[in-house]
Amino acid sequence: MRLPGPPKGARSRYVLARSRLTPSYAAVIRLVGGLFARLGLRIRSIEFRNPEILLDAWLDALGGKARLMLAFRHPYGDEPQLLSYAFDSALRKEARRLGYRFPGPLRARFVHGYEVPLWNGPLVRWILPRSGAVPVYHVKVNRASIEAMRSILREGPCPLALAPEGQISYRSETLPRIEEGAARMGVWCAEDLAAAGRSERVLVLPLSVHYRFDRKGARALEALLSELESDCGIPSRPRSRGPAPDSGDPEWRLAAAARIGELELRLIAAAEAYYGIKPRSGASRDERMDTLLEEALRRAEAAFGLDGSGDRINRVYKIRQEGWDRRYPEGDLRSLAPLERRLADRRAGEAWYVMRHMELVDLCHYLDSEYLAAAEGGAPPFDRLVEAAYSAGDMARRLVGGDITTRPSVLGKRAVISASPPIDARAILDGAGGDRGEASRSALSALERAFNQEIEEYIDERKRS
Numbered sequence: 001m002r003l004p005g006p007p008k009g010a011r012s013r014y015v016l017a018r019s020r021l022t023p024s025y026a027a028v029i030r031l032v033g034g035l036f037a038r039l040g041l042r043i044r045s046i047e048f049r050n051p052e053i054l055l056d057a058w059l060d061a062l063g064g065k066a067r068l069m070l071a072f073r074h075p076y077g078d079e080p081q082l083l084s085y086a087f088d089s090a091l092r093k094e095a096r097r098l099g100y101r102f103p104g105p106l107r108a109r110f111v112h113g114y115e116v117p118l119w120n121g122p123l124v125r126w127i128l129p130r131s132g133a134v135p136v137y138h139v140k141v142n143r144a145s146i147e148a149m150r151s152i153l154r155e156g157p158c159p160l161a162l163a164p165e166g167q168i169s170y171r172s173e174t175l176p177r178i179e180e181g182a183a184r185m186g187v188w189c190a191e192d193l194a195a196a197g198r199s200e201r202v203l204v205l206p207l208s209v210h211y212r213f214d215r216k217g218a219r220a221l222e223a224l225l226s227e228l229e230s231d232c233g234i235p236s237r238p239r240s241r242g243p244a245p246d247s248g249d250p251e252w253r254l255a256a257a258a259r260i261g262e263l264e265l266r267l268i269a270a271a272e273a274y275y276g277i278k279p280r281s282g283a284s285r286d287e288r289m290d291t292l293l294e295e296a297l298r299r300a301e302a303a304f305g306l307d308g309s310g311d312r313i314n315r316v317y318k319i320r321q322e323g324w325d326r327r328y329p330e331g332d333l334r335s336l337a338p339l340e341r342r343l344a345d346r347r348a349g350e351a352w353y354v355m356r357h358m359e360l361v362d363l364c365h366y367l368d369s370e371y372l373a374a375a376e377g378g379a380p381p382f383d384r385l386v387e388a389a390y391s392a393g394d395m396a397r398r399l400v401g402g403d404i405t406t407r408p409s410v411l412g413k414r415a416v417i418s419a420s421p422p423i424d425a426r427a428i429l430d431g432a433g434g435d436r437g438e439a440s441r442s443a444l445s446a447l448e449r450a451f452n453q454e455i456e457e458y459i460d461e462r463k464r465s
Contacts, residue, residue, distance in 0.1 A: 003401045006352040009345035013328040014117050014125055019148065021107055021132035021158060028127070033085040041078055042412045044214070046090040049418040049458075054091065055100050057203050057422050058159070062103070066200050067153055067189055068422075070108055071182045071447060072207040073454075074163035075172040075387075077404055079209050080110045082415055083161065084131065109152050111136050111162035114145075115324045119405070132158065136181075138166065138317040153189045153202075160185070164447060166313070168404065170366040170391055172210050173374075173384065173459060175451050177313065183443035186425030187436055193426065203422035206447060208454035210416045212462070213386045217411035218247040218256075221389055224410055225259050228393055232266040253379035257372050260385065261285075263392045264367070268292060271360070271399055275299070285369050293361045300357035303350070312365050319358040326351035359398045367391055376463055383462070386411060418458055420450040 037043040048054070061068035072079055087106040095102060109132035116135075117125045128135075134148045153160045164182040169175075186204045193200055222245060230236055245252050268288050272279055275295045279288050297315050301308045304322045308315060327348045333341060372380045372388055380388075393408035423446045425439070432439040 003397060003406055004403065005401060006349045007327055010333060010348040011328055012333050013330055016117060016125060017129040019129045019132055019134050021109065022130040025127065025130040026105060029084060029088050033088060037082070037085050041082060042409060043082065043415050044412045046086045046415045046417065048091060048094050049416060051091065051094040051419065052098060053421055054205065054419040055095055055098065057205050058106065059100065060203070061159060064200065066203045067193070068159040069153055069182065069186055069204045070159050070161040070207055071164050071204050072161060073172070073209050073451060074165045074167065075169050075209065076211065077168045077407070079163065080112065082209065083108070086415065086417060108159045108161040109133065109156060111149060111160070113167070115320065118324055118328050139314070139321050149185060150188055150192065153185060154192050170363060170387070171371060172387065173455055174371065175448065175455065176366050178444065178448055178451070180440060180444055183447060184440045186443055187429055187439045190426040190429040191436065201427070202425040204425055204443065204447060205422040206420040206450040206454060208418045208451060208458065210458050211383065211413040212416060213383050214412040215247045215382065216244065218245040218252065220410045221256065221386060224389055224393060224408060225256065225263070228263055228396060229259070231396060232263060232270070234262065234266060247382045250377045250379040253382060253385060256385050257380045260372065260388045260392055267392065267395050267399065274399070289364060289367070293364055296357040296361050300354050303354040312361065316358055316362050319355065323351045323355040323358065356398070356401060359403050363391065363394055363398055381462065416458065418454045420454050423447060423450065
């Protein structure tokens, strides 16, 4: 795979068109959505669990009874693309099957990181504003973005869709962390409606997204592991010439988990050597990873002159912001004197290298060793093996310049989208006596409980299948 490299110089920041849902975007989704889902996302089918919950909330929103926010899990990275297509296809089919009648297509307006149009191509920069998407900043206040989200939630005909995790979390069957933004947005909307004398409820509806990877893909997974082992200098195993391995065989899954564990240790050792870290005698795998990530953050923060305050992911956000600001500085680069322009180009190139530290932490913060410890039939479930193998490949690529765009994806999958009963932010605010802070904390706790329950129910269902 060809990995990204440092930029040739600083570039002017892209200015997106005004965000609004346009007929041209709807036509593109109808025309190529299915093809992109099959070929680009490798989606073979889409299943909605509890679709009535989602459809009832959507009808209430369209009927003026409620305002609706779709709060979706974000473990894989392609949830906005998947959900946009799923709402237009699979959910509409479910609506017809269940006897629901909608006046038009089911569309949502998604929130995206401000940096997405910077690292993506021209097609994405065309699609984002025409899909009604809204950019958000993690570490600086952008009043225009905040007001746009509040306006969509308060007035728009389409639901607002955002990821409470804040960014990709790389683990579909655990909930590493969620941020306050979704809960706070729901409470703000409740306050806005109350101030305007409006009676609508404010519904925050949790959606959990999971992939069931192709059970016939065990050989493809073995091929990926062999490729990674070769890349890491691990002696190759002889290729099986017999029948394809059985992904349901506990012995095969245990062997695959052991290979992934060995790969992770080899990758950690390679990163330690790069950073000049001598692991403490007797340190566990997770302790070594923690030391490694702290050193990567320290290097990036020192290079950018950042103070290192905040939790680990907030430190990632600050490094990311600074890096993109240097690579795509605001203002007109054409107005710079030649020397100033060359210095801007140097800053952009150096920023790319500094951001490699951040990209490593962005992934590995979530990669604890417990994820493969969960056994089903005496061994880790196949879906977790695939996620862990993808993350091992992702780590190998990020060590040498990769990012989320170079994450492996070799297996087809079935998407399972699970809806939980919505959380009524208006009722929570009333119950808190109008105390915004208390209401936001209560809504956040309710959202966290809903996600964890969805995950548990999904795992139980998978075990029975």
